[in-house]
Every structure is written in C-alpha cells, then in structure tokens.
Amino acid sequence: MDWPDRFGTRFSVFVDTEEEFDWSQPLARENRATQSMDALPDMHALFAAHDVPATYMIDDPIVRCPRSVEILKRVMEDGGSAIGSQLHPWVNPPFDEVVCPRNSFLGNLSRDLQAAKIAALTDAIEAAFGRRPVMMRTGRYGLGADTLELLAAAGYRVDTSMRSGYSYASEHGPDYRAIGNHAFRTGHGDLIEIPLTTVYTGALKxxxxxxxxxxxxxxxxxxxxxxxxxxxxxxxxxEDMPVELALEAIRVAAGEGERLLMFSYHSPSAAPGYTPYVRDAADLAAFRSWWERAFALLAKLGIAPASHDQILEALAGAPDRP
Structure with missing residues (x-):
C-alpha cells in the first residue's frame, strides 16, 4: 500500500513500555517491577520539547500498575501521544504455558491461548484508559501463523511486530529478513502491518x-x-545503535523514498541501570543526545513527526499498491 501524498515523509516513535528484568537472565513471571516508569516524564519532556508525540505500547505489568497508568495519562496530555498494546506472554494472563524461550514468542502458543492473552491485555488497557487500543506489538516481535488473524478479530488496525531485516529463528521465533520497510495490508480484515524500519548504509549498501x-x-x-x-x-x-550510523541511516532512508521511519526504544532505558543500553548517567546523557541529534536532522530534512492518530487517518485514505 502507498501512503497518501498529503502524508508526505514522516517519522514516528513507538515505545516498548514494559516492566524491568535482567536481560541476561531467564524470563520469569515474577519480574513485574515498574520503578523505571518514574523516569518516563523526563524522557517524554525531551520529546515534547521537539513536538514529537510517542505511542506507548504497554504490557500487562504496566497497565495493572496504578502509578504507571497515572504517569502515562499525564504524558498523554500533550495531545498527540497515545496508548497501544505490547504483549509479553510470560507476564500476561492467562498463565497456561511453561515459561521458556520458545513460549516467549506469542505466535508459538496455541491459538486459543493467544486469543485469551490478547483479550486480557486489550480489555485491561480499555478499562484503564477508556479507549480500546488499536495498535499492537507482540513482545519479542513474536508473530505466528494465527496471530495477525486474532489481532484483526480483536479490533486491532495496526500491527508493528515485524522487524525488517531481522531473524529470531535461532531462538524459535519468526524470520523477518524478507520483510521490507513499507506498510502493507495483512489480508486479515483492515489490519495493516507497519514494520520497524531497518536501513543498510555504507559503500556496499x-x-x-x-x-x-x-x-x-x-x-x-x-x-x-x-x-x-x-x-x-x-x-x-x-539502543546499541551508534548515533552517526543512525544519522546516516536517516539520510539514506529519506533518499530512498521511505515514507514513514519507525523509531523505537524500551521504556526502562529512560533511567540508568535497567537495560544494557543505559547503565549509568553517562549512558543516559548519550541516549538523550542521540534523540536530540536525530530530531535535528529530521527537522533539517523536512521530515515531520506523525502521531498515532495521524497514522490511522493516513491509513484510512491509503491506496493499495498496484
């Protein structure tokens, strides 16, 4: 599908808004702490200073934490930011599967269990925020054969689970190496896939x-x-992507005619000590500088931010690609 001409070339930021856990250790249902959410308003303020809204893709530990819900309600007062869903199966009820690497990908679970987990998360978000989410990211980019159909049946209009150019097959997950950056219709109702952007740079790009x-x-x-x-x-x-490479990737993507650049980060990276990417104050300063420099280049290139609702509006008028 093609974006409408009036949409122009845009970028959007989707935040994997989630609990804290030691990324080097096995997954566990007990890992539901959300203390890093206290740092989210400061990070959001950096975005707001550049008039950049964010879509916060929240999972079960976040939506069931009253403090986290209140923090998110406050940051959404910017008028452009919004809430979507992110499903980590190991902390998302019902808990009918064994916690193991294979089952950390939603699409590897039975069809009925996937549907039940999607319903539990979606209903909880609607109850907490008064608006049913229509954008989803499966944790760990974990789509399976039934997942897109189930998301469409649950009322979702956008999935952002595919990570262009990456494969998780060695971990029993999906392989997205053949997926490009362009949004496309999934063939399941009105559900559209918007892959996370991956760009190849260098002399041999x-x-x-x-x-x-x-x-x-x-x-x-x-x-x-x-x-x-x-x-x-x-x-x-x-997160683990040097800023100079990212800036070159933005230039390349713009030159190659990409219409929507999809940026992301994990919410625990808003504070030191919760992810491998932001271990201390120096890392946090570099993290914030990365965004500042990216926003400056995007503005210089005339690439404006697109909010959750602006994306939905554009998709409603998007023609199919011949």
Missing part, C-alpha cells in the same frame, strides 16, 4: 540483506564491514 547474511557467515565479517564503512544494518533506535 545495495548488497542489503543478502550481503549482510553472507558477512554473517564470515568470522567478525559484519563488524569489520561496518568499521570500514562498507555495510551496516541500522535499526532506528538509540
């Missing part, structure tokens, strides 16, 4: 996913290629 895959079969091949400026796979996130 035209090699794209094929060359990146080949380099992965060479010891340290991808790292060497990136350091030499030959090829880098760049996701639009400050």
């Amino acid at each position: 035209r090699g794209g996913i094929a060359l990146h895959g080949a380099l992965g079969r060479v010891p340290r091949g991808r790292g060497v290629a990136s350091r030499l400026g030959l090829l880098s796979r760049v996701a639009l996130t400050p």
Whole structure:
C-alpha cells in the first residue's frame, strides 16, 4: 500500500513500555517491577520539547500498575501521544504455558491461548484508559501463523511486530529478513502491518540483506564491514545503535523514498541501570543526545513527526499498491 501524498515523509516513535528484568537472565513471571516508569516524564519532556508525540505500547505489568497508568495519562496530555498494546506472554494472563524461550514468542502458543492473552491485555488497557487500543506489538516481535488473524478479530488496525531485516529463528521465533520497510495490508480484515524500519548504509549498501547474511557467515565479517564503512544494518533506535550510523541511516532512508521511519526504544532505558543500553548517567546523557541529534536532522530534512492518530487517518485514505 502507498501512503497518501498529503502524508508526505514522516517519522514516528513507538515505545516498548514494559516492566524491568535482567536481560541476561531467564524470563520469569515474577519480574513485574515498574520503578523505571518514574523516569518516563523526563524522557517524554525531551520529546515534547521537539513536538514529537510517542505511542506507548504497554504490557500487562504496566497497565495493572496504578502509578504507571497515572504517569502515562499525564504524558498523554500533550495531545498527540497515545496508548497501544505490547504483549509479553510470560507476564500476561492467562498463565497456561511453561515459561521458556520458545513460549516467549506469542505466535508459538496455541491459538486459543493467544486469543485469551490478547483479550486480557486489550480489555485491561480499555478499562484503564477508556479507549480500546488499536495498535499492537507482540513482545519479542513474536508473530505466528494465527496471530495477525486474532489481532484483526480483536479490533486491532495496526500491527508493528515485524522487524525488517531481522531473524529470531535461532531462538524459535519468526524470520523477518524478507520483510521490507513499507506498510502493507495483512489480508486479515483492515489490519495493516507497519514494520520497524531497518536501513543498510555504507559503500556496499545495495548488497542489503543478502550481503549482510553472507558477512554473517564470515568470522567478525559484519563488524569489520561496518568499521570500514562498507555495510551496516541500522535499526532506528538509540539502543546499541551508534548515533552517526543512525544519522546516516536517516539520510539514506529519506533518499530512498521511505515514507514513514519507525523509531523505537524500551521504556526502562529512560533511567540508568535497567537495560544494557543505559547503565549509568553517562549512558543516559548519550541516549538523550542521540534523540536530540536525530530530531535535528529530521527537522533539517523536512521530515515531520506523525502521531498515532495521524497514522490511522493516513491509513484510512491509503491506496493499495498496484
């Protein structure tokens, strides 16, 4: 599908708004702490200073934490930010599956259990915020054969679970290496997929996913290629993505005619000590600077932010791609 001409070239920020856990340890149902949410207003203020709304994709521990709900209600007073859903199966009722790496991908669960978890999260968000969410991201990008159909049946209009150019097959998850950055109709009702943006930069960027895959079969091949400026796979996130690479990716994406650049980060990164990406005050300063520099370049290129509701409005008028 094509974005309407009036939409122009835009960018949007989707925040995986979630509980804290040690990323190096096995997943556990007990990991439901949300203390890092106290730092979210300060991070949101940085976005608001640049007139950038965010879509907060919240999961079960967040929506069932009254303090977190109140924090989110306050940040949504900017008039553009909104709430979506993010489903971490291991902390999302009903708890009928074994907690293990394979079952951390929603799409690996039975159809009935997926439907029940989607319903539990969606209903809880509607009860907390008075508005039924219509945008979803499955935690760990975990779509399966039945998931999109179930999301459409639950009333969702947008899924953002696909991460262009990435594969989680080695962890029993999905493979999105063949997925591009363009939004497309899923074939399930009105549900549209908007993949997270991945950009290839460097002198050999035209090699794209094929060359990146080949380099992965060479010891340290991808790292060497990136350091030499030959090829880098760049996701639009400050988490483990150097700012200079990200800025070049923005330029490349704009030059290649991408119409919607999808940025993201995990909410616990708004405070030091909760994710591997922001360990201390220096990391947090660098994290905030990353966003400042990205917003400055986007403004220079004339790429305006798009809110949750502006995306929905544009999709309603989007023609199918021939």
